[in-house]
Amino acid sequence: MSYSxxxxxxxxxxxxxxxxxxxxxxDGLQKIAGSKLRSILKGMTKTRATGVITGFGTTxxxxxxxxxxxxxxxxxxxxxxxxxxxxxxxxxxxxxxTVTAWMVAxxxxxxxxxxxxxxxxxxxxxFLFSGNIKLRNVAEAxxxxxxxxxxxxxxxxxxxxxxxxxxxxxxxxxxTEFGFGSTLIFVLVGTILTLLTQSSSAATAITLxxxxxxxxxxxxxxxxxxxxxxxxTVTANIxxxxxxxxxxxxxxxxxxxxxxxxxxxxxxxxxxxxxxxxIMQYFSPDAISVFSDDPAARTNATLALSLxxxxxxxxxxxxxxxxxxxxxxxxxxxxxxxxxxxDEFHLKFISGGLMSSPELSIxxxxxxxxxxxxxxxxxxxxxxxxLFKNPKKQRKFLKKIDKREEITxxxxxxxxxxxxxxxxxxxxxxxxxxxxxxxxxxxxxLERMGDIYYQISKSIERLLDSDQELPxxxxxEISQMLDLVHDALLNMKNNIGLPSQEVxxxxxxxxxxxxxxxxxxxxxxxxxRLENGDYSPALGVFYLDxxxxxERIGDHILNVNESAAGRRLKAxxxxxxxx
Numbered sequence: 001m002s003y004s005x006x007x008x009x010x011x012x013x014x015x016x017x018x019x020x021x022x023x024x025x026x027d028g029l030q031k032i033a034g035s036k037l038r039s040i041l042k043g044m045t046k047t048r049a050t051g052v053i054t055g056f057g058t059t060x061x062x063x064x065x066x067x068x069x070x071x072x073x074x075x076x077x078x079x080x081x082x083x084x085x086x087x088x089x090x091x092x093x094x095x096x097x098t099v100t101a102w103m104v105a106x107x108x109x110x111x112x113x114x115x116x117x118x119x120x121x122x123x124x125x126x127f128l129f130s131g132n133i134k135l136r137n138v139a140e141a142x143x144x145x146x147x148x149x150x151x152x153x154x155x156x157x158x159x160x161x162x163x164x165x166x167x168x169x170x171x172x173x174x175x176t177e178f179g180f181g182s183t184l185i186f187v188l189v190g191t192i193l194t195l196l197t198q199s200s201s202a203a204t205a206i207t208l209x210x211x212x213x214x215x216x217x218x219x220x221x222x223x224x225x226x227x228x229x230x231x232x233t234v235t236a237n238i239x240x241x242x243x244x245x246x247x248x249x250x251x252x253x254x255x256x257x258x259x260x261x262x263x264x265x266x267x268x269x270x271x272x273x274x275x276x277x278x279i280m281q282y283f284s285p286d287a288i289s290v291f292s293d294d295p296a297a298r299t300n301a302t303l304a305l306s307l308x309x310x311x312x313x314x315x316x317x318x319x320x321x322x323x324x325x326x327x328x329x330x331x332x333x334x335x336x337x338x339x340x341x342x343d344e345f346h347l348k349f350i351s352g353g354l355m356s357s358p359e360l361s362i363x364x365x366x367x368x369x370x371x372x373x374x375x376x377x378x379x380x381x382x383x384x385x386x387l388f389k390n391p392k393k394q395r396k397f398l399k400k401i402d403k404r405e406e407i408t409x410x411x412x413x414x415x416x417x418x419x420x421x422x423x424x425x426x427x428x429x430x431x432x433x434x435x436x437x438x439x440x441x442x443x444x445x446l447e448r449m450g451d452i453y454y455q456i457s458k459s460i461e462r463l464l465d466s467d468q469e470l471p472x473x474x475x476x477e478i479s480q481m482l483d484l485v486h487d488a489l490l491n492m493k494n495n496i497g498l499p500s501q502e503v504x505x506x507x508x509x510x511x512x513x514x515x516x517x518x519x520x521x522x523x524x525x526x527x528x529r530l531e532n533g534d535y536s537p538a539l540g541v542f543y544l545d546x547x548x549x550x551e552r553i554g555d556h557i558l559n560v561n562e563s564a565a566g567r568r569l570k571a572x573x574x575x576x577x578x579x
Contacts, residue, residue, distance in 0.1 A: 051088015
């Protein structure tokens with residue numbers, strides 16, 4: 001055997017060049033698409049059919065089904081897509097990934113692509129230093145394209161020659177004599193190969209090279225392709241481990257959808273491959289059968305394998321399309337929502353890390369801030385319940401407020417850290433930097449609101465321990481103030497979810513003015529009662545304390561609204577004076 005360890009290292013290095021080229025090509029294409037990917041995915045997933053088209057298009061853009069499915073899982077985790085919407089995109093991604101196989105089969109084996117690839121790098125390399133960002137992104141994608149095919153050529157040169165290394169062929173040949181068992185073995189090999197390379201495209205390219213070099217037969221290569229369809233689902237499932245239940249379900253759907261597809265294909269494998277061979281010979285009558293051992297049949301076999309890859313994935317979508325609701329129910333039964341009960345703290349949207357673009361990362365953070373506001377809203381409800389609900393449940397509400405106050409502290413820290421990462425790891429525009437700063441201000445105000453509700457709960461707890469009660473009139477006034485603050489809180493929650501340009505500050509200002517006016521009115525009534533001896537000074541202190549704290553919450557609500565609108569009232573007044 002003439003194949004040395006150094007030759008093996010060259011093969012690994014060649015594979016590294018290919019994967020590196022694929023990554024640069026994919027990253028460049030994603031940068032060219034930019035934030036449009038989100039709008040494409042969100043706008044084109046209303047039905048399963050449009051979702052399939054979207055998944056195909058996105059994978060064709062990114063040149064990686066793994067990238068698309070991981071992105072989809074991240075979007076589901078971030079609340080930008082629902083689990084049901086993600087199903088169509090995942091199905092389309094399976095078809096889109098076959099584009100790479102065709103590209104490799106046609107350009108990598110039918111033509112001498114390396115001189116062209118080097119020329120492409122030579123043409124676009126100077127544009128990497130261009131001041132135009134779009135031109136730099138195009139140059140990056142094209143250089144990645146060139147490196148990809150140079151890597152493929154290196155792989156072809158590094159794969160051991162059969163004539164010089166018959167022992168290797170004999171080793172592989174041992175596993176081809178078990179009939180259907182051999183097919184299953186090479187399905188497993190294809191799965192492991194995809195796991196090792198972390199790219200179904202790279203695994204497909206290796207399979208095509210092995211077929212072209214005569215290391216494996218056409219049926220064995222087809223079995224490996226089926227295994228690669230299973231292997232490509234693993235990366236998304238790994239990405240979903242730190243995601244929420246919906247992200248996990250999207251990843252599980254991808255796995256089961258592909259597994260079901262491989263199962264039915266294994267049943268019809270032999271007649272299906274014969275059909276592929278007949279199609280190839282129909283369009284090219286002079287072509288040798290892909291089942292032949294003749295070296296002249298190998299190039300034709302690579303095209304036949306690409307046809308098999310595409311046909312299988314298209315038929316799998318067509319066959320299972322109608323059963324998607326059943327698969328979704330099956331996945332939901334397996335991946336149950338265990339976080340829907342109780343008050344346990346869970347980051348819902350940013351736990352999966354930064355997204356593929358800063359705009360998407362900011363959208364994730366915005367979703368998390370909406371959850372933050374919902375927790376503050378729950379603290380408001382529990383505060384009112386302390387005063388006006390069943391006395392037997394008051395201790396329960398005290399514990400809830402205490403627990404949620406801890407949650408608000410942790411949320412502020414974790415969202416703040418995430419926002420810092422966005423700035424540090426992304427080339428944000430000045431507008432993006434300002435957005436992040438306003439979000440930092442928002443979470444600070446929300447955390448302060450949580451602190452104030454906690455302080456009010458402690459005042460109420462002291463009142464409960466003293467066995468004193470406010471007069472009916474004073475209780476109703478506190479209830480009136482709580483209701484007005486809650487209306488302002490709901491308006492704030494709605495504004496947090498809106499684009500900054502759609503936030504109407506007039507309503508927010510009106511709420512804040514009403515809260516101030518009511519506080520002043522009730523303060524006057526308080527002094528009147530105190531002077532008349534309607535309640536003790538201690539109860540008067542409690543009443544005024546709650547009233548003032550609720551007014552301060554109103555101030556923080558207005559601050560959050562200003563941050564959501566991306567402008568400050570002070571700056572707005574100065575602008576109006578200048579005009």
